[in-house]
Amino acid sequence: MTTPPPLSAAPQNDGDESQPERPRGRAAARLLPPARLTGPIPWVIAILIALVVIAAAGGLALRNLATSASAGLSSAISVQVIEPAPDLRASKAAAAVKLLTGIEGVAAVRLVPEAELAAMLEPWLGEGAASEDVPIPALIDVELGQTAGPADVARIEAALAARVPGLRVDAQGDFLRPVNDALAALQWLALGLVALVALATAAAVWLAARNAFAGARDTVEIMHLLGASDRQISAVFLRDVLREAAAGAVLGGALGVAAIWLLGQQFAALGSGMVGGGGLVLADWLIIGAIPLAGVLLAWLTARITIALALRDML
């Protein structure tokens, strides 16, 4: 140290008051301790993301199931001709069909053949369903041009009652209303679970970021005194948060998708027509694919706010 200092070779910073670039790559890596968010955080994020993926997939499947179940029934109305005498029942049914055909808004009218009715009832009534011993109402399927609401049912019922007494008019969608209500409740439950798990993810990242910052506080203080801006310090922290959250999100997403696939296989094996309507379509998979990205964004935002608040308390 006896030789004169080669200060002329040192870079000049005088007069350069502009905001410096963010430290990038290896330079950034040399500013703060490596892997400060080590420990369980990527795993916690992975588990939480997997739960969100499963809950969201469940919610979407339930929505599809409800849509599929009511799709063919939403514009349909059933008219029952409740008359024990077969001849009178047949004449009333024919008159009802004629009347219905002329009602505004009715797109199609079909008198369900007796053989078809008997086949539908056979699982419950046995072969006796086809005999005259058990009087079965005549059934007329009415297809409206739009969704059948209570007003449509009342209007058609009124039009028929004046000319053909003893008829019962029902919107077919009403039969599935309790099922749809239950499915809707389950969808809200799934949405609630997604929100809760998102909150838990944010809380986990907040704790981790706060602890990481506390652990590096001395270093951050030195950086500040050497001229580091809050933006620079924050960027170095967030780079690590982003990396670890991304790793956790990818792992969690993969776990969640694997679980959905296994559940899908199980339900497909049931061979039930109704369950088949609960499959996921491309748009659903896009939503599920966006969940890990949303998780990373949430982690990044949470960490950013946490670090900004911590830095605000430092001079």
Added chain:
Amino acid sequence: MSDTLAGHVKFDNVGLRYGTDPEVLSNLSFTLYPGSFYFLTGASGAGKTSLLKMLYLAQRPSRGAIRMFGQDLVTMPQSRLPELRRRLGVVFQDFRLVPYLTAFDNVALPLRLAGTDEKKVLKAVGDMLDWVGLSHRAHAVPPTMSGGEQQRVAIARAVIGRPKMLIADEPTGNVDPDMALKLLRLFEALNNRVGTTVVVATHDVHLLKKVPDSLIMRLHKGQLSDPTGALRYPPRPSGPAAGGPG
């Protein structure tokens, strides 16, 4: 604020207290002139480190006004402090090296924070480590270095950005007398060659005589006294330290 005045640090009736305790520094009014060499002396507990903290922008005053390089520090928003801090070089009493970074990376920190191109960083840090005689220890981390070596790394880090003002808190406290003299010569070189204003806090009275042109500010129980006229304007009739306004 003119260019000549822009290099000044001006304290006006500054006081500092921590919490609700009594003031540790009271009624400080002085001006540091560009290119001057100041010693800040005083017994332990006199408030030297507190004063230095305000100088290197780690502490805002409780009252009074401070202007540095033409800017009001009291009202300056926090977001603008980094640009001022990059014009300062600080040698902390406890070095404050980053323990997991090598000597090279510690010295490179101010340049990297200023966004200097990495090629220039390599050259400048290499030269600086040569200057302080630590080229062979470039890849050592602070915990494996002696106190003197850490001291030199801290000094190299403080001066690598060619600061307008160098602030050193007891820089010779951890080294032998021979090394202390070398460090002092280094500060003198920076002061004479680059015109950097140097403020060295020390309680070693022998050190004061080693820099004949230096000005002495003495702190006693939080109050400044002025044995060499350091606080007057102009501080002295000739020499680089006389470069006051006009």
